[in-house]
Amino acid sequence: MGLARTERKTKWNQKTYDDIKVRVPKGMSEQLKRYAEQHGESLNGLIIRLLEAETKLVLRRTAATDAAEETEES
Numbered sequence: 001m002g003l004a005r006t007e008r009k010t011k012w013n014q015k016t017y018d019d020i021k022v023r024v025p026k027g028m029s030e031q032l033k034r035y036a037e038q039h040g041e042s043l044n045g046l047i048i049r050l051l052e053a054e055t056k057l058v059l060r061r062t063a064a065t066d067a068a069e070e071t072e073e074s
Contacts, residue, residue, distance in 0.1 A: 022047070029043075032046065
């Protein structure tokens with residue numbers, strides 16, 4: 001990946017996402033990653049899905065946001 005592409009992706013991520021750091025007990029991260037993979041999703045996707053289910057908030061990106069990101073990565 002070229003430097004310009006990396007910079008564009010970094011800029012996109014800063015504009016589109018908030019970062020949240022979550023601390024978990026040693027070993028739990030790997031268990032969660034395996035669980036997510038077994039269910040066909042990423043760890044980030046798993047966390048967002050669980051937060052949405054618990055809070056009843058809609059946190060996921062819209063289809064328009066997904067399309068814009070794909071265009072940005074091209």
